Amino acid sequence: GENVEQHPSTLSVQEGDSAVIKCTYSDSASNYFPWYKQELGKRPQLIIDIRSNVGEKKDQRIAVTLNKTAKHFSLHITETQPEDSAVYFCAARINRDDKIIFGKGTRLHILP
């Protein structure tokens, strides 16, 4: 089955700097890669996603890149703000069964 690896597990960046979280996946049949932000005790919130026919997608301060050949995808957050502090999960979905498999998460701390 699909396996998603995520790094780093924790990340501290100065407010205003950029944060990058990287993931790899194992199943070449995966074709949809969502990123979620989760605050304590809450459901995961979709912040951006990318499909396998696209290499990059941007939404304001958030961007995601996908390298299908290497099975890598990354989340980039620019001009970080205190409210960006949360746990971020990457995930991969295999279209044939619609399962979404999550990475282990990255705890992002934005330092004042």
Added chain:
Amino acid sequence: GAVVSQHPSWVICKSGTSVKIECRSLDFQATTMFWYRQFPKQSLMLMATSNEGSKATYEQGVEKDKFLINHASLTLSTLTVTSAHPEDSSFYICRLAGVDNEQFFGPGTRLTVL
């Protein structure tokens, strides 16, 4: 997005009892529902997949006789944790999926087994 609810939002029970968790969509018909659990400071782990009117498909390592899933309609799925034990204490979240690849998470249910 769709309005998805889970009931109860939190529950505390004694070891050995069974707990039923409902995942309900108010305005979205889900062809498939997924159940995840999340232990503290860990990721969401997929437990099972269910389609309306069919038996659920469980992930490796998840006991189907312990975690009973009933997908009675396109808007309701239930997860029953039978004979719950402290190690079953977790955050249980449902995810609904539609025919056009829409997906919505429930708000989660925190189960604490004493």
